Amino acid sequence: xxxxxxxxxxxxxxxxxxxxxxxxxxxxxxxxxxxxxxxxxxxxxxxxxxxxxxxxxxxxxxxxxxxxxxxxxxxxxxxxxxxxxxxxxxxxxxxxxxxxxxxxxxxxxxxxxxxxxxxxxxxxxxxxxxxxxxxxxxxxxxxxxxxxxxxxxxxxxxxxxxxxxxxxxxxxxxxxxxxxxxxxxxxxxxxxxxxxxxxxxxxxxxxxxxxxxxxxxxxxxxxxxxxxxxxxxxxxxxxxxxxxxxxxxxxxxxxxxxxxxxxxxxxxxxxxxxxxxxxxxxxxxxxxxxxxxxxxxxxxxxxxxxxxxxxxxxxxxxxxxxxxxxxxxxxxxxxxxxxxxxxxx
Amino acid sequence: xxxxxxxxxxxxxxxxxxxxxxxxxxxxxxxxxxxxxxxxxxxxxxxxxxxxxxxxxxxxxxxxxxxxxxxxxxxxxxxxxxxxxxxxxxxxxxxxxxxxxxxxxxxxxxxxxxxxxxxxxxxxxxxxxxxxxxxxxxxxxxxxxxxxxxxxxxxxxxxxxxxxxxxxxxxxxxxxxxxxxxxxxxxxxxxxxxxxxxxxxxxxxxxxxxxxxxxxxxxxxxxxxxxxxxxxxxxxxxxxxxxxxxxxxxxxxxxxxxxxxxxxxxxxxxxxxxxxxxxxxxxxxxxxxxxxxxxxxxxxxxxxxxxxxxxxxxxxxxxxxxxxxxx
Numbered sequence: 001x002x003x004x005x006x007x008x009x010x011x012x013x014x015x016x017x018x019x020x021x022x023x024x025x026x027x028x029x030x031x032x033x034x035x036x037x038x039x040x041x042x043x044x045x046x047x048x049x050x051x052x053x054x055x056x057x058x059x060x061x062x063x064x065x066x067x068x069x070x071x072x073x074x075x076x077x078x079x080x081x082x083x084x085x086x087x088x089x090x091x092x093x094x095x096x097x098x099x100x101x102x103x104x105x106x107x108x109x110x111x112x113x114x115x116x117x118x119x120x121x122x123x124x125x126x127x128x129x130x131x132x133x134x135x136x137x138x139x140x141x142x143x144x145x146x147x148x149x150x151x152x153x154x155x156x157x158x159x160x161x162x163x164x165x166x167x168x169x170x171x172x173x174x175x176x177x178x179x180x181x182x183x184x185x186x187x188x189x190x191x192x193x194x195x196x197x198x199x200x201x202x203x204x205x206x207x208x209x210x211x212x213x214x215x216x217x218x219x220x221x222x223x224x225x226x227x228x229x230x231x232x233x234x235x236x237x238x239x240x241x242x243x244x245x246x247x248x249x250x251x252x253x254x255x256x257x258x259x260x261x262x263x264x265x266x267x268x269x270x271x272x273x274x275x276x277x278x279x280x281x282x283x284x285x286x287x288x289x290x291x292x293x294x295x296x297x298x299x300x301x302x303x304x305x306x307x308x309x310x311x312x313x314x315x316x317x318x319x320x321x322x323x324x325x326x327x328x329x330x331x332x333x334x335x336x337x338x339x340x341x342x343x344x345x
Numbered sequence: 346x347x348x349x350x351x352x353x354x355x356x357x358x359x360x361x362x363x364x365x366x367x368x369x370x371x372x373x374x375x376x377x378x379x380x381x382x383x384x385x386x387x388x389x390x391x392x393x394x395x396x397x398x399x400x401x402x403x404x405x406x407x408x409x410x411x412x413x414x415x416x417x418x419x420x421x422x423x424x425x426x427x428x429x430x431x432x433x434x435x436x437x438x439x440x441x442x443x444x445x446x447x448x449x450x451x452x453x454x455x456x457x458x459x460x461x462x463x464x465x466x467x468x469x470x471x472x473x474x475x476x477x478x479x480x481x482x483x484x485x486x487x488x489x490x491x492x493x494x495x496x497x498x499x500x501x502x503x504x505x506x507x508x509x510x511x512x513x514x515x516x517x518x519x520x521x522x523x524x525x526x527x528x529x530x531x532x533x534x535x536x537x538x539x540x541x542x543x544x545x546x547x548x549x550x551x552x553x554x555x556x557x558x559x560x561x562x563x564x565x566x567x568x569x570x571x572x573x574x575x576x577x578x579x580x581x582x583x584x585x586x587x588x589x590x591x592x593x594x595x596x597x598x599x600x601x602x603x604x605x606x607x608x609x610x611x612x613x614x615x616x617x618x619x620x621x622x623x624x625x626x627x628x629x630x631x632x633x634x635x636x637x638x639x640x641x642x643x644x645x646x647x648x649x650x651x652x653x654x655x656x657x658x659x660x661x662x663x664x665x666x667x668x669x670x671x672x
Contacts, residue, residue, distance in 0.1 A: 051475075057505060062464040062498030069468025069482070072453060073403075075475070077468075092495075096458050097465065105446045105454060106437035107665020142666050166668050241667075 001185065007178040009152035010040040010117075013159040014078070016188040018048055021076060024163055026053045027063055028080030037080055038119065038178050064090035064114070068097045071112035076163060084118030084172065085129045087138075098168035099143030113169070115162040121174040121212065121262065122310055128298035135210070136268040138170040139239040145193040147238035148172040150214035152182040154237055157191030164190055174212040174262065194241030198250070202230035205320045206250040206257050208273045210236050213260035213292075213311070219334055220316035229324050239269055244276045248284075251277050255286035256323045260316055265293035290319040351626070353396055353554045354618040355636055357388040360412050361615060362640040363421065363647075367411075367428065368590035370648060377428040379441030384412035386584035389614035390515045391416040391485070393557025394577070397565050398483060403453035403469055405462040406485040408443045409515070409583075410455035413485050419447035425647040431654035438657045439665065453482070460486060460493035463512065467503045467574075470510035474571070481568040483511045489520030491535050492528055497542065500574070504543035509568035511561070512539065512576040515551060521587045522600035539576035551579030552614040555621065582609035 004012065018024045026041055032055045036042025045053040056063045060081070067077035081087050087094070094116065102111035120133035139146040145167050149155040155173065162169035199214050200221050207217040214235040221231035232250050236243055251257050257277055259270035270291040277289065292311045300306055313334040321328045364383050371377045384391060387409070395404060395416035406413045414424060420435065427434030428442055436444050443457040453469065456462050466484035473480040490496055491514060503510050514535050518525050529535075539546035545567060549560045557579060564575040584606065586593040593599065594606035615633075622629045 057498070057501055059495075059498035059502055061495045062467070062502045065461060065464025065495060065499070066468035066471065066502060069405075069465035069470075070472045071468075072465065073469040073472030073482075075468075075472045092458055092461055093464065097456060097461060101454075102668065103665040104436060104440045104444045106435065106439050107668075108437070109446055109448055111668065 001183040003181045004152050004184040005178065006152045006155050006180050006182070007039045009156040009184045010159055010173070011043050012184070013156040013163070013188060014040065014044045015047060017160060017163040018044055018052065020188070021163070023074060024052070024076040024078060026078045026080060027056050027067065028082070029056060029058055030082065031055060031080050037082055038175065041080065060086050060089035061092060064093035064116070065097070067114045068093050068101070068112045071114050072101070072110075077114050078163065079114065079116040081116070081118045083130050084120045084134055085132050087116065087118050087134055090116070094138070094144070094168065094170070095141050099141045103143060111166050111168070113166050115169045115171065117171045117173060119173050119175050121176050122299070122306065123175065125301040125303070125306065126299065127301040131299050133172055133174070133211070133263045135170070135172045135239050136263055136272075139269070143168065144240060145169045145238065146172070146240040147193060148174070148211035149237060150177065150199070150211055150235050152180065152184045154191060156184050157189060158193070158237065160188045161190030161193060169193075172211060176212055180215070191237070193238040194243055195238070196234055196236040196243035196246040198246070199233040199235040200231065202232035202254070204230045204254055204256065205323055206232045206234060206254045207260055207316060207320070208234045208236060208247055208257065209260040210239060210262075210269060212262055216311070216313040217260055217316050219313040220320065223313070223317055223334060224320055227321070227326065229320060229326070231320060242272065242276065244280065247273060247276055248280045252281050252284045255284055257285065258290045258292060258316060258319045258323065260292040260311065262311070263294055264296065265291045266296070268293065287323045290323060292316055292319055350555060350622060353392055353558060354615065354622060354633070356392045356396065356416055357554060357615050357618065358633055358636045359640045360388045360391065360415050361385060362637055363415060363644045364411060366641065366644045366648070367425070368585065372590040378430060379428055379443070380588050381428065381442040381590070382409040382588050383585045383590065384409050384583065386609065386613070387515055387517060387551070387581045388412055389554035389557050389618070390513065390551045390579045390581055393554045394483060394485075394511070394513050394561040396558055397561035398451065399480070400451050401478075402481045402483060402565070403451050403466070404483045404485070405453050405466045405469075406455040407459065407462060407487060407490060408455065408457045409487065410443060410445045414445045414447065414452050414455070417447070417452045418450035419445065419452045420450070421643065422647045422650050423447065425644070426651040426654050429651040429654070430656060431651055432657045433651070433654040460490040460495045462486070463490065463496055463499040464502065467499050467506070467508045467510050470503070470508040470568070471506050474507075474509050479569040481509045481511055481565050483513060485513045485515060487520065488514060488516040488518065488525050488535060489528070491538070497538070500539055500542035500544050500576075503574035507571065507573040509571070510574045511564050511568055512544070512574065514576065514578045515581055516578055517581050517583045519583075519587070519601060524600070534578065536576065536578040539578075544574045544576050545572070546576035546578065548578045548580065551581035552612050552617060554614055554618050582606070584610055
């Protein structure tokens with residue numbers, strides 16, 4: 001199979017879906033500019049032009065409400081935020097309307113399948129309000145689907161699913177994943193929400209991860225293999241619905257659970273995964289659950305603070321070693337996937 | 346023309362009788378367990394505007410939804426069943442008074458967060474225009490909603506995309522108990538702010554159903570011709586409390602002077618319309634009395650129907666949250 005980068009896979013999914021369905025349009029600030037949202041909207045703009053790839057005013061609230069109304073009128077909006085932090089300005093239409101529309105009007109009047117892509121993640125010095133990942137915020141609300149694809153194939157498949165489904169969707173894309181390559185099917189086939197995948201098989205520790213942390217977990221697993229520890233990496237792919245079964249089957253096998261996330265632990269993705277295990281298979285755990293997440297502060301800017309703030313493969317290695325009763329510190333430090341980032345932002 | 350004007354009065358009388366009867370039952374029975382915002386006293390805005398729409402135009406509203414729903418032709422029995430929380434309700438008991446819908450009539454939905462249906466109507470209007478259809482979307486909201494940021498955002502967005510949307514501001518001077526003077530500066534009106542954003546806008550006496558209707562016809566023609574969005578600022582007044590069936594202007598209750606409320610009640614849109622029509626039709630008062638009896642029977646029948654209907658099946662609690670329901 002041919003390989004594509006993560007951004008190319010998103011672009012391809014977008015173009016294929018827009019070619020197949022004239023009701024799909026893109027709306028976002030600067031989606032038509034020369035950079036084309038990290039390249040992901042460039043081909044769509046070249047092919048479909050400004051009537052379907054629409055630069056909108058700096059009005060996240062109204063634009064999301066506009067998308068709800070367009071969807072009610074039969075359109076399929078794809079909203080894009082190049083900094084997901086701005087999605088907090090769109091919370092009301094997405095949470096109070098899109099998520100609830102079908103239900104609160106009785107279930108039989110149709111939904112409003114608004115798809116929102118939010119770009120997250122550290123570049124350099126993005127700081128407190130330009131690098132947050134709001135996946136848990138949106139995943140809290142019934143009526144939405146929320147996914148954070150880690151691979152190019154999943155980035156394509158989940159976007160195709162979103163643009164052909166009936167449910168409003170929030171897709172979180174870590175910007176550090178855009179250059180990663182992987183095999184991607186040529187056809188536009190959807191990947192169902194709520195179905196995780198085993199990114200790496202193993203028997204001693206389960207690492208449940210999402211988005212960028214899947215790659216950090218795989219790198220950690222490679223190093224831990226040298227210490228004789230076999231790590232199973234579960235990529236949940238979607239946070240809502242969450243694939244409880246794949247998580248529990250893995251933990252039932254390994255008896256040990258590390259959850260790795262790019263956001264905070266409290267009330268977040270890692271809390272939810274721990275709760276799923278505690279509710280379903282409490283007897284399976286042979287050691288306490290470990291959560292690898294952001295420290296309880298906003299994101300800092302200064303380089304060394306930023307390095308200390310973001311979790312990565314090294315932290316996963318350490319957590320797994322401790323769960324297996326081994327002392328950390330004897331392995332060479334791993335650079336994070338994001339460490340290769342080049343400026344200027 | 347006369348028959349059209351008579352129809353406007355008739356529609357207002359129907360809404361008044363329906364809401365007064367519902368308010369009595371709401372208070373006495375305690376069975377409509379849904380926060381209910383009555384439009385009593387504001388019927389001219391809903392009727393004047395909705396009568397100017399086509400069935401294919403869509404109307405969205407905020408929480409004060411009954412009058413526009415009925416004026417747009419929404420099914421009365423389905424609305425009343427919704428208030429009683431029944432499966433036969435227009436939203437099958439999932440929405441309540443603030444989440445009404447009747448797509449067949451072109452009533453596209455009401456919602457309760459201030460201002461949130463304003464951009465929704467812009468999006469629907471844009472979708473209509475994009476499909477090459479001469480249809481408009483209408484959105485009703487109060488003066489309070491114009492303080493929300495999304496109002497300003499929506500005016501700008503509608504203007505820049507030339508969306509065929511009609512913004513209808515029912516300025517009833519109060520946001521719950523807070524007077525407009527405490528919330529908005531003297532000087533620029535809501536109409537002025539719309540105009541500054543590039544939206545054609547006029548102020549109209551919102552208790553004059555004929556004036557409202559004429560203004561709405563002009564506005565909708567403007568929208569359908571592709572001339573962009575339009576705003577009507579309609580001065581009116583709600584007679585009852587913000588939410589619930591009672592009056593709240595009596596001694597010691599008040600955030601608003603009793604004399605003010607009484608002056609607005611004296612400017613009743615139904616009385617004023619009848620006064621106008623009486624010049625041509627001396628028998629109008631008898632006709633109104635007949636309508637009151639007729640619509641009284643209709644709403645009592647709808648209430649009886651709603652009470653007989655079953656509640657939703659609890660086993661269907663999750664239905665509609667997802668389709669398909671997730672594992």
